[in-house]
Amino acid sequence: MTDTLTAPARGQRTEPGPAPARRRRYARHLTRNLLVTLLVLVEAAPLAWMLLSSFKTQAEFVNDPAWSLPAHWGFGNYTDAWTNGHIGLYIRNSLLATVPSLALIILLGVAAGFALEVMIWRGRHQVLLVFLIGIMVPSQMILLPLFRIYFQAGLSGTLLPLIITYTATGLPLTVFMMATYFRAIPREVFEAATIDGATILQAFWRIGFPLVRNAVFTVALVQFFFIWNDLLIAMTFTNDDSLRTVQVGLLNFTGQYGETSYGPLFAAISINVLGALGLYLAINQRIIKGLTAGAVKG
């Protein structure tokens, strides 16, 4: 362990009289602990407050102060949010829109990244630049024509507009990132495979794709959160209540019950937070596993 920013204080130890140094070190530890405690509090307290409040009854919301704890622990608010609030249905819709989009983004994006970075042809740099435009330009610029196209093609009233739009808007970043990852792999790897009799398509599928597996995982994760948390596209292209995704449903949650039904609303938010937390814990382990595996192979 090397010294850091706080190194000079350690040097004080050689000075006569250890007491001031010890006091200073103590003060430093205290500042550090206070800082970390404050940080943890600021991050965790709002979430904890919401989870605890989700068990309160309507009367408790109205009469007791916000920091009071619920008198009884029941899951009434949760069942109410899931069935009457249709959160269950909205989660199903979100899954039906997210999973196909994600699969398409990965398949098309990785292949395009390979074609643009590993394959050699004139104009490939220009095509990559054209994909870059898609990262910069805001979605507002494509909404209105798409709305018209989907309407006239009779796709409104299904989840297809969402899947098509998510796939297309997810491609630019994916193509760009995959091209960057393929840049790190020497072309000779693929050329060697073709000498052994494979076509370049087989080389891509059997060698290229597995080689960038970890990168694919990262890209898929980023895109999953983009799509799952999207509001703008989902709001624009879902005109029917039964097609709402989680975000649109949550936004309209208050409207459905009127302003007063706090318990189910807090429960609905908590379902979203807990779902994210479960996924987050699972991913964390996966990332740590990936990191250690890489380190062992070294």
Next chain:
Amino acid sequence: MRSVLGDRRAIAVLLGPALLLYTLVMLVPMGWSLGYTFFTGNVIEGFSFDGLGNFTKLWQDPQARSALRVTLEYGAAVTVAQVLCGYLLALLYVFVLRKSSAFVRTLVFFPVILPTVAVALMFQKLFAIAPQKGLAGIAFEALGLHHGDWFASGAGAFFVIVLMDVWRSMGFYGVLIYAGLLDIPEETLESARLDGATGWRLIRHIVLPLSWPVVLSSLVFSINGTLKVFDSVLALTNGGPGSDTTPLTLYMFRTAFSYGDYGYGSTIALLLTVVCLGVTLLIFRFSRRDPTKG
């Protein structure tokens, strides 16, 4: 050998589907939207040619000016706060917590993945005054900083949006910059310390210049997102009170879908696009100069 990697049929198979979808769903609509800016009307009522009418309207529209101001103010405030907090977090991880930073890093990163709508509704309740005063409202009052309804004034509502988005995303920039700081060779820091650079001077003259590239990419990444802010505002304040917190994105959405004016909506979208491209170019221009010598 080059012929294998130049196989036209293979290129078409690999690139074709992505390029086709991207062209049809993004490039064509972009051009189409540009065309809309010369028209007025919508799908149901039909379109009529309006020449440069939308552009003169945009120039004189006080609401558009207000929306542009909100977009720029929000973009500047949140981007600076996000990257600054991210940098301070990264310094905390690397130099203070060192090996034991994993737990704090994981915790502070968590809100990044939460759905914006869920977080916005939570902040709405945290700063609510009815039916009971929210937790954050109580805390700020205890510190003597603010009394009464946060969402009654434009400034109060703006503050809550900025606070929420910094709370949500500082963990992301913390980890991004943390990874950048880890790339600084330990020997460099060590020799700087031997030369007597410590604390603020070490950060100012060694750490900051060496981590400038990652700060720059954080800024570009952040401003690209913050100028396009939509979910946070819509779910937290719905652009209110009045239109005090309505950014260009929301104003465009309202114009197109609530008032049914596709032409003017597209013109606002074009303004937003120009702002996004302009600001990004500006940052790149600025970054060519060495900031540490400024």
